[in-house]
Amino acid sequence: MVNIKTYKLQNDAIRYKFHIYIGTDPLTGKEKTTTRSGFKTKKEAKEAYYELQQEIKNGTFGKVSKDTYQEVYELWMEHYENTVEDSTLLKTKRIFQNHILPTFGSYRIAKIDAAICQKHVNQWAKKLKRFKMVKNYAALVMKFAIKHSIIDKNPFDLVELPIIKKTISLEDDDDEFENFYSREQLVHFLNCLQQETNLKKQVVFRLLAFSGMRKGEVFALKWKDIDFDTLEIRITKAVKRGENGLYLGTTKNGKPRTIKLDPETVDFLKKWRTEQDNIFSAKKINTKTKQQLVFSNTFNVLQDPNKTVQWLSSFIKKHQLEPITTHGLRHTHCSLLFEAGASIKEVQYRLGHNDVKTTLEIYAHVTRKAKAGTIDKFTAFLNDESD
Template identity: 55%
Template sequence: MVKKKVSPIKSYKLKSGETRYEFPAYLGVDPLTGKQKRTLKRGFKTHKEAELALARIKLDVANGTYQQERAETYQEVYDLWVKQYEKTVEESTYVKTTGLFKNHILPAMGTYKIEKIHVDVCQQHVDEWAAKLKNYRMVKAYAAKVLDFAIKRSYILTNPFAHVDLPTNTSKKAKRADEDKVENFYTREQLIEFLSCLERESNHKAYVLFRLLAFSGMRRGEALALTWNDLNFTTNELRINKALSLGKDNRQYVKLPKTDLPRTIKMDDKTMDVLKEWKKKQKLDYLVLGFNTMQPKQLVFSNEQNKHMQLTKVRKWIVQVQNKYKLGKITTHGLRHTHCSLLFEAGASLKEVQDRLGHSDVKTTMNIYAHVTKKAKEEAILKFASYIEM
């Protein structure tokens, strides 16, 4: 009796309940390794479609004409590119970049056949991004990186994004949006009120943290990574050499500062005194919780388990006090802008402010300086009108 041959084609169900078919296939011997190559082909809508595909592969392998599959769609090329990209950047940067692709680029271009993408298609999407995104130039640059990768892999010869015209009328829209945007900083008087309100609260840790942010210009992640051995109470200096950041799957980790360059900054007497008092209070509070906080690498700000605080916790604290006392709304990062702005008002030079805040690009410092200059001009005309008294 002839034994019935079992078909390698199997069915499976999608989440939607639809049926699809798959089969394992032998692809011959890899000439580079001498090992057998096998693959799993799936996604066929009918059993017949899968049978035909399997027959074609068997025939091509037998004739020696089978061509190893390569990435065909933008999504598939992206999947290859992003594996290499992850090895070249900080984890936090990788997370931000993949978010950019997930939210904007892949929904627009993911299904396109890579060799069919042309300049008109790219122009269409750049125009769409420009109409709704302030950082559309960055989105366009990252979208183009995937096609540059495709060129290196010989999938395509040229990058159509290189021939795209960047919209020019968006600059006016962006300018109007900036003018309408609520300014993310406090004036001197607003800052004093904000800290006074915090000081009246029972959350002393929050008061110390926000005063430090306002008087140092540190980034939130830099403050939450700070340890007591980073502070020198004799010289009133503070060493910023690490930062808490957000990685994959919302995992927090410690990395180098944003510019990768540690910096040492001078602090005022009052803030250092506030930190001294917090160190004493922390010792007593955490002793009750069973922790010895007199270790050199003890965190200046830690949670109830004496580990790194959640980055989002700081945001909750600032919103809570702003709502309770009906204060002007700024973000935690706005305290950094506040520090920068008030430094300029106090007469600090551009270079001094850049070094203190750890700006790698002077343009970032200049943007805040431009705001201070505008404010100074407004105050000047008010003083003039007051002097003339007309």
Template identity: 45%
Template sequence: MSKKTPIKPYKLKNGDTRYMFRISLGTDPLTGKQKNTTRRSFRTIGQAQLAYDRLKYELHNGTLKKQQFNTYQDVYEEWINDYKGNVEKSTFDKTTGLFKNHILPAMGDYRVEKINYQLCKKHVNEWMEKLVRFNMVKFYASKVMDEAIKLNLIETNPFKLVETPNKRIKNKMEIYFTREQLIDFLNCTENEGDFKKYIFFRLLGFAGIRKSEAFALTWEDINFVDNSININKAIGYSKDNGLYVKSTKTGETRIIKMDSKTMDILKTWQEKQFEKLQLLSFNVNQPKQLVFQNAENKHFQPSRTWGWLNKILTEYNLKYMTTHGLRHTHATLLAEAGASLPSIQQRLGHSGKDTTTKTYIHVTEKMKTDTLDMFIEYMDY
């Protein structure tokens, strides 16, 4: 690639390479300022070069049509084009789903300069009535208005003036088991006789990992010598590619110390799994053998866990719970056991951006072990 080429490569979070270019549109006669435009998300250099040459030709011949941003939908199209190159495919699909189902039907046809506080408040109230995660919908709807500011279409973002209550968020965060409820749930799960589901739910309750991280685990991530698990990947989903392996939510790897009983149960599960897979003529010696596999020895759909969980809760008349609630359970029980905030955040793989965490340079191996010891002593299960 020539050093003078306007085509520049950049990396997506999943490691894929895309290409972009920036080109001058000349001087704006109204402001006297230089105008530029950026085009990105090209999969090959050739595609980017073709788009660049076409744009340059239209500029030279005066046939370039000025891009108009009349409606909220117009601005969204501009914003989503840049957003696509900066997030995982699974995140992109979820975000476009929010826009398709909730935001664009409400706001897409509005002229962007006419959107005011009253309109924003009206739609936020509608989302609040229908949706649990209404704050997330508001967050993304506001992002498009931020883009309108960057495009010099408006001066302020009216969504920033709309206040929303935290009541529903608090209720959502309160979904967790007490120590006794977790033990009761695990005993009921074990009684069902499905060893895979029992160790899966025990791992979520005793390690606090995300279900997407659990379903991405391979046996080479499990260290039976020092009783630890390496959390270095997760399962994602996109409409184009289906299930795929991606980095963890924060993009970081963490080592979780585990209690000997859970590791012994994991070892028993490995033996049972290998025996069953060999009978089905699967190669269990492959380096990437999954800890939790479906009938085809491939990744599970993360959504499958709700059926597993709901069956047990219903059959044994247990408290309502979500799969992610087991992660909240682990965090809550760690706190009740006396673990420090930075130790909890390290164990759960949180980003650790709050002020308290910033006072710690790192979480030591002793802190990791002490955190586990506190939890096991507290659980006594």
């Protein structure tokens, strides 16, 4: 028997509702019921009751019904956004919005097979350098769908990654752009830097070159992080970009580190602190607080680290220097540390590499450079013997 009951709304309108048994809770052993209400007629309530009863009988009641890839993505994103930092979340959403959802979004997820996945991975490979990363993100949604019994298997597991064939131009023998400086190039860079009148930019680039810090870490520094007596700098945070703008987050490996600075760089920082005080005191802004940033913007809030791209591009053009990026100064610091005889462990800690593999990749470059001089040593040895 269908037990339909009536009730009144505040305006005295009559509505119908019912309770229905939906099974036993496997954890507590207690009976479970659910209520449906708001029906304008008894007939509507009865039809809803029988429909719900059939769902319970078929075992489909209460299961999440997601049809398209887009719908499953949205369900996955609700979980994913609580597991990562805002900066990672923003990057992930951009990857899906720019590359994955335009192709997979409207597909019925149960109908996506290996051939469809292979087709789109091949397309990504032709236009994206990091197509493997895009493929891996797309596969995460399918894994989520398996976990929630929406599909049975992940078609991305059967995808073969395309091999990108590199072509060599016979007309172009120029060396590939190397994003680091030699010792001589860095010395020249620093000499040109001393000619600059903007002390803030001067100190930023010197600090990048002499510390190996990431630009986000440099712009997250507060004066309290610098010990002028011990010449030490404490790196605990990094400026990151989330959906709501810039914010202070953890370092890339999530671990703080303390590194030594050279006396000259510390002297530059002292000069900048005095100039910063003068600049902001003229604007009636107090810079004597414990939270004062070392390199804030003109409004004394977080500076966008990407501003260094514009600064460095202009500086390189002005002084006709070899091209390098802000991150290239970090690679330069790492490379020259190895040339100076620092150990792999020392360099790994100083640069905040979570995985020694990253440090070893730069070390491999230095050893390749050393091997390049092997033939010169051999020739010199023979010439000495022949004298």
